[in-house]
Amino acid sequence: MKRALITGVTGQDGSYLSELLLEKGYKVFGLRRRTSTPNFENVEHIKDQIEWIDGDLTDLASLIRAVEISQPDEVYNLAAQSFVATSWSQPIATAQITALGVTNMLEAVRLVKPDARFYQASSSEMFGKVVETPQKETTPFYPRSPYAVAKVYGHWITVNYRESFGMFACSGILFNHESPRRGLEFVTRKVTDGVARIKLGLANELRLGNLDAKRDWGFAGDYVKAMWLMLQQDEPDDYVIATGETHTVREFVEIAFSYVGLDWKDYVVQDERFIRPAEVDLLLGDCTKAKEKLGWKQEVSFEELVKMMVDADIERLSKSQSKMLYNVT
Template sequence: MRRACIIGNSGQDGTLLSKLLSLQEYKVDGTKSNDLDILDPKKVIEYLNDINPNEVYYLAAYHHSSASLPQNTTELFHKSMDIHFHAPVNFLDAIIKSNRPIKFFYASSSHIFGSSGDAMHTENTPYAPLSEYSISKTAGMRACQHFRANKNVFASTAILYNHESPLRKHSFISKKIASTVAKIYTSKLGLLEIADLDAEVDWGDARDYVEAMHQILQLDKADDFIVSTGKLHSVRDFVEAAFNYVGLNYLDFVVTKKNDGFRESIRRLGDFSKLKNETGWQPSIDFKTMVENMVQHEINLINQNS
C-alpha cells in the first residue's frame, strides 16, 4: 500500500486530497499546524522516518486572504517565509537525509506572476511577486527547483490558480457569494455587497485541482506545472450564476460598495497545456456547476440548522 503525508491537511485542498488518495487506497497521514513543528528540522526528519511515505504533499499556507493576518509587514514577511520557504526546505533536506525515494509536491500560487495584463501565463512567464505572500511562495518554488537540480530530489510544484469548493473559508469571495445567496433564497431578505463586479478570475473546481496534484507526482520526472482552467469569469458571472440557480435576478439584491481597504483586482490567466500534455489532465467540472454546488451546499447547511 502506498503511503502519503499531507502537510496542511485540514484546509480545502488537504481535505479533498486526503479523500482522493484514500479512494485510491493510499494510507494517508495528515498534519495540522499543532501536530508537528515543521520549523524544527529534527522533528521533520523524525516524522518522515516514522511515517516513511512514498509521497509528501506540502499544502500548508499562511494565506494572504485571511482576515487574521497581521498588519505589520515585518511580521507578515517572517510568518510567510516560515510556512512557504523555511518549512518546505526542512522537508526537502529531510528527504535527502532519509535516503529514500520520496516524491515531494509543493503548492505554489498564480500570485507569483503579479499581473498578467492581456497575456496568458505559462511556466516560462517571469516571476513578479507583489506581496509578502507571493514573494514567499516564489522563494518556496525556487527552493524546490534548487533541490531538484542540485540535490536530485523529486520536487514538483504546481502553480495553482483560484480553485473553489464548499470547503472554502468565509474570507474568500466565492464563499461569501454562495453563502449570502443561500441566505437570501431561504429568507427572501438581505443584500449582497460586492466591491468590484467586473474583476476577472481564472476559476476552477478544487476537486479537479487535487486530482492534478496527484497526477503530477505520478510522473517519472519532477517539474513545475500550471494548474488552471485557461478561462476568465468575472465576479458578475459568479454572482449571476449563483442567483440564477435559485431563480432570482441578481440585480435585485446586489449592491456595489468599495470599502476603505479596497484594492483593484489583478487579472491572472493560466495556460495548463504543459500539464495536459504530460498527464492528460484537464478541468472536468465547469464554472456553472462549481458555483451551483457551492450554493446548494450553503442551502443544505441552512436547512439542516433550521
C-alpha cells in the same frame, strides 16, 4: 501499499487529495498543527482512515519526526497561510509559514527520506501583475501581495532542491480552485454563503470588494488529481493547472444569484474595506503542458462549480436552521 504524508490535510485541497489517495489504496498520514479547537470539518468522513501526526511547518524538528514516522513515498506540501488579504496584516507569519515552511519540509525530506517524491503547492498569485496572457510555466512572476511573494520563494526553493540534491520535487502552479469546502473568508465561498443566507431569509445584503477582478476558476476535486499525476511521472517538473477560461467576480455573483431566482443588484454592496492594497486584475492559465504530459483535464465547468457551491451552502444552512428550530421546540 504506498505511503503519503500530507501537510494542510484538513484544508480544502488536503481533504480532496486524502480521498483520492485513500481510494487508490494509499496509507495516508496527515500533519496537523496542535490547536485548542481542532477543525476536522472537511475530513470528518475519513478522519479515522488518516494517521495523524502533530507538527508545524515552522518547526523543523517536528517535520523530521513526521517524515521518520510516516516514511512516505510521496509528500504533498499543501499547508500555508493562504488567505491573500491576511498576508498584508500578517506578513511575517505568512513568510515563516508559506515561504520558510517549504524549506523546512524539503529539508526534513532530504535528511530522512530523500527518495520520497515531493509536491509543492505553488499559486497563480505568483504571476500577479501579469506580463503576458495567458500565463504558462515560463511566464515571469510579478507577485502583488506578501502571500504571493512567499509563494514565489516556496516555488524557487523547490526548484533549487531538485537541481541541487537531485530530489524528485515538483511544483503545481494551480490557478484558483474552489469547492463547497473552501473557507468562508475566500470571495467565492463568501458569495455562495451570502446567496444562501439571503435566499433563506438570514441576511439581506452581501458586501464585496472588486467585482471586476478576473480569475481562472476550477473545481478543487479536479485539481488534486493533477497533483497526484505530477508525482507519477518519470521525471520531476512544474506544471500550470488551470481551466483556460477567465471570469469576473461579477459573473460569479450573477450566476449564484440567478440560480436561486434572485437579482444580484438588489443585494450586493461594494465595500472599499475589501479592496486589496495592490490588486491582481487578471489571471488566466495555459495548462497545455499538463494536458499533453500528464493527460489531465478538468471535469467540472465554471457554472457547475458555482451551482454546486450554492447548493451545498443552502443545504448546510437549512440543516442548521432545522437543528435550531428543533432545539427551541
